Every structure is written in C-alpha cells, then in structure tokens.
Amino acid sequence: WLGFGIIALAIFLLIVGITAFSQGHTPSGGMDMIDPKKVNETAPFDNPGVTKIDDDTYQVAIIAMAFGYNPSKIEVPVGKEIIFKATSTDVVHSFTIDNTTVNMMVVPGRIATKSYTFDKPGNYLILCNEYCGVGHHMMFTEIEVV
Ligand code: CUA
Structure with a gap:
C-alpha cells in the first residue's frame, strides 16, 4: 500500500x-511584463481609463498604487466586453470587482488582464484584497455600469 x-x-x-x-x-x-518605474509612459497605462476598441469591446487601463486606483472613477457600458488591464507601481495589490469573476492579483512589473461583460447596469464595488500596507482597508473605488 x-x-x-x-x-x-x-x-x-x-x-x-x-x-x-x-x-x-x-x-x-x-501576465505580460512591464517596467514598474515606466508605467506612466508605457501604453496603455500612459492613458489610464476607458478606451473603446470597437463597437463591442472596451479596454480599461488601471494603475494600482498605495492606496488607490488610477483612474478613481470608471464608467463602462453594459453588455459589452470589457478588457481590464491592471498593473502596480509599488507593491502587490488586487483589482477585485464585487459580485463578478474579476479578481486579479496586481503585481508590480506585470500586466494582469481579465475580460468581463456586465449583464446588469449599476455601481459595483472595486476593492483591493491583497494586504498592501496601513491604508489597505481604504483602497477601494467604484465602477459604474450604464
Ligand atoms: Cu492595495 Cu490592499
């Protein structure tokens, strides 16, 4: 045995x-690699926020840092594919959207990617679920689906 x-x-x-x-x-x-010191000058993070790729696809570039997200306000359309791309300029964070399957670990030097289609409009909570320092519990924002 x-x-x-x-x-x-x-x-x-x-x-x-x-x-x-x-x-x-x-x-x-x-994940794809990125130089964490050059995030602000590396596409798509040189222009954080929502970019329309075509009629059915949008991309959202997000920079996570202690203790918040850039951009802090995100608005995306319902029923379209949203491609989230996130990176960090300092320590490990997460980009987690409550009540969805979007739950990415955001690591400096890497680009995390997750595609999601919202089927209901509304405000969704975005939060960091990786302990990242004294302000971790304050690291959250909202995404508005319209
Ligand atoms: Cu960022 Cu916890």
Missing part, C-alpha cells in the same frame, strides 16, 4: 507539473 501511495503521489505531481508548464501557469497567471 505504501508503494501504491508513492506511485499515486508521483503521478499526481507529474500531472500538476506538466499542466503547469504546458498551460503557462504562474502565481500571477500568465
């Missing part, structure tokens, strides 16, 4: 290892 246990463990680790490499799993989930 011990041999069976060891073989089962080996197979499990092999599967985890192979899928991690083949699907590019990383702690931050396959």
Whole structure:
C-alpha cells in the first residue's frame, strides 16, 4: 500500500507539473511584463481609463498604487466586453470587482488582464484584497455600469 501511495503521489505531481508548464501557469497567471518605474509612459497605462476598441469591446487601463486606483472613477457600458488591464507601481495589490469573476492579483512589473461583460447596469464595488500596507482597508473605488 505504501508503494501504491508513492506511485499515486508521483503521478499526481507529474500531472500538476506538466499542466503547469504546458498551460503557462504562474502565481500571477500568465501576465505580460512591464517596467514598474515606466508605467506612466508605457501604453496603455500612459492613458489610464476607458478606451473603446470597437463597437463591442472596451479596454480599461488601471494603475494600482498605495492606496488607490488610477483612474478613481470608471464608467463602462453594459453588455459589452470589457478588457481590464491592471498593473502596480509599488507593491502587490488586487483589482477585485464585487459580485463578478474579476479578481486579479496586481503585481508590480506585470500586466494582469481579465475580460468581463456586465449583464446588469449599476455601481459595483472595486476593492483591493491583497494586504498592501496601513491604508489597505481604504483602497477601494467604484465602477459604474450604464
Ligand atoms: Cu492595495 Cu490592499
């Protein structure tokens, strides 16, 4: 039985290892790189906020920093694909939209990307759920879906 246990463990680790490499799993989930000192001059973060890509697609560039988000006010249309791109200029934060599947870890030096389509208008709470310092509990804002 011990041999069976060891073989089962080996197979499990092999599967985890192979899928991690083949699907590019990383702690931050396959993100693009960015120089955290040059965020303000690197597209799309040189122009933070909402950009219309085409009739059905919008992109939102967000810079997270202690203890807030730039831009602090975001308004996007309902029923369209919204591509969120977020990065941090200082420490690890998160970009989490309450009641949605948007929950990104925002790491300095990386660009986190998540696509989401809101099916109901309203105000949604954006918050940071990674402890980032003394102001962590004050790091939140809203997104307005119209
Ligand atoms: Cu930013 Cu917690």
